[in-house]
Amino acid sequence: MKANLTPSWELSTENAASSYGQPVLVNRSTGEAFGPGDILKPYPSYGSMVAAAAVMRMAKTKRLDEDGQNLVAKFTKLAKAAKR
16 A cells, blocks of 8 residues: 655555555655654755654645555554654
8 A cells, every 4th residue: 555645755565664564654766665763854844854753744735545544644653652
């Protein structure tokens, strides 16, 4: 399953970095995948941030279907669970 967040970024459970149905954030131009706690700079205007925060920011401006919303929720919940 994939959810396009922006022209450059998608959440995917179909990437090799995904396991057991857990989504990863994928840079569509490079194929590089990030987990929810990974630090990245998705766009120059965003600055550096954890991937879960980047996904939440991208998802705010995108109309996602139910599957896409579920992927976003699952990805951001992974980040919250890792903090505990």
